Amino acid sequence: MHPAQTALILVGYQNDYFGETGLLHQVVEESSKVNNVIANTISLLTHLPSSLLIISTPINFTPNYEELVNPVGILKTIKEVGALQANTYGSEMIKPLVPFRERIIDVHGKRGFNAFAHTNLDHLLKQKGVEHVVIAGTITSICIDSTGRCAHELGYQVSILSDCTASRTIFEQEFYCQHIFPAYADVLTHQEFLGCFAVAA
Numbered sequence: 001m002h003p004a005q006t007a008l009i010l011v012g013y014q015n016d017y018f019g020e021t022g023l024l025h026q027v028v029e030e031s032s033k034v035n036n037v038i039a040n041t042i043s044l045l046t047h048l049p050s051s052l053l054i055i056s057t058p059i060n061f062t063p064n065y066e067e068l069v070n071p072v073g074i075l076k077t078i079k080e081v082g083a084l085q086a087n088t089y090g091s092e093m094i095k096p097l098v099p100f101r102e103r104i105i106d107v108h109g110k111r112g113f114n115a116f117a118h119t120n121l122d123h124l125l126k127q128k129g130v131e132h133v134v135i136a137g138t139i140t141s142i143c144i145d146s147t148g149r150c151a152h153e154l155g156y157q158v159s160i161l162s163d164c165t166a167s168r169t170i171f172e173q174e175f176y177c178q179h180i181f182p183a184y185a186d187v188l189t190h191q192e193f194l195g196c197f198a199v200a201a
Contacts, residue, residue: 006134
């Protein structure tokens with residue numbers, strides 16, 4: 001794995017998911033705490049090679065959620081509770097990631113599960129010569145899985161960080177990491193990923 005051909009994709013590191021007062025915090029709170037997701041992500045960002053691309057793919061909606069037509073599941077919940085509205089506290093990047101802001105490129109346009117849909121993510125990765133995408137964030141069984149599958153189908157080598165992802169339950173997190181992701185991706189801890197560059201966290 002060469003750092004100049006690798007990109008870290010950060011999915012959902014926003015206050016409504018990971019902030020203590022976030023409107024969706026309870027959805028991922030248990031899994032996030034058990035996995036030490038935020039601490040592990042900060043450790044990861046601290047030790048990444050400087051040539052490795054870091055991309056954030058926040059999800060943001062207009063105040064009336066006009067992007068969502070007959071939403072179901074988590075998208076219906078997002079609309080009902082008024083979460084992840086653009087230009088609000090809930091949609092902002094979580095505070096622990098702010099010190100790394102200058103290194104992170106925002107790719108906007110995400111309105112659903114897949115970070116490649118309706119965004120220029122694929123174009124940016126190809127422009128930068130990226131061959132390997134590494135995914136971290138939330139929700140494991142939804143946005144992480146959708147983004148990982150799409151990356152695989154687009155021809156990228158995919159890795160998913162088991163200790164930098166959070167799901168709705170601990171069981172769901174373990175099930176996806178053990179049985180779903182290995183069908184199309186390598187599942188690594190953040191330390192194993194850093195070890196690919198001879199870097200220790």
